[in-house]
Amino acid sequence: MESIEAVAALGALAQENRLEVFRLLVQAGPEGLPAGQIAERLKLASPTLSFHLAQLRHAGLVTAKRDGRSLIYAADYDGMDDLMSFLTENCCGGKAEGCGIPACEPASRTVIHRRTKRGASRQ
Incomplete structure (x- = not known):
């Protein structure tokens, strides 16, 4: 993108x-x-x-x-994935591995679980 x-x-x-x-x-x-x-x-x-x-x-x-x-x-x-990839492509200086921020990991390798305010996990 x-x-x-x-x-x-x-x-x-x-x-x-x-x-x-x-x-x-x-x-x-x-x-x-x-x-x-x-x-x-x-x-x-x-x-x-x-x-x-x-x-x-x-x-x-x-x-x-x-x-x-x-x-x-x-x-x-x-289109949504392209936008998310564009926004995170340089996350942690381009060194996504090991930076500890789930959003920085490539979407193809991980599913990001977000926590709601009540602590329930959702995808």
Whole structure:
């Protein structure tokens, strides 16, 4: 990922509604959700949601596919992974091994477990 692509992705996520849409799609998994269901869950008007989805698609964070008359949107996990790799590629001075920061380890070698405030582990 180039800097200009990272800036576009971060810019797309730097808006509250778009961040909510993206997080909802990440939670939904690779099967995604129809636009109407996203609008309903987040209480967004259809034109507003369409604008935000277009921004996320342009930034490479969301994909869309047609299913009959519906558009199904899903998080683009490759795009998300590219952004995370870009953000952490020089973590600990480029010496990820042994630095002790889980986020610095390459995603291909580890699954990062995050702790919620209550101490429950989640992936």
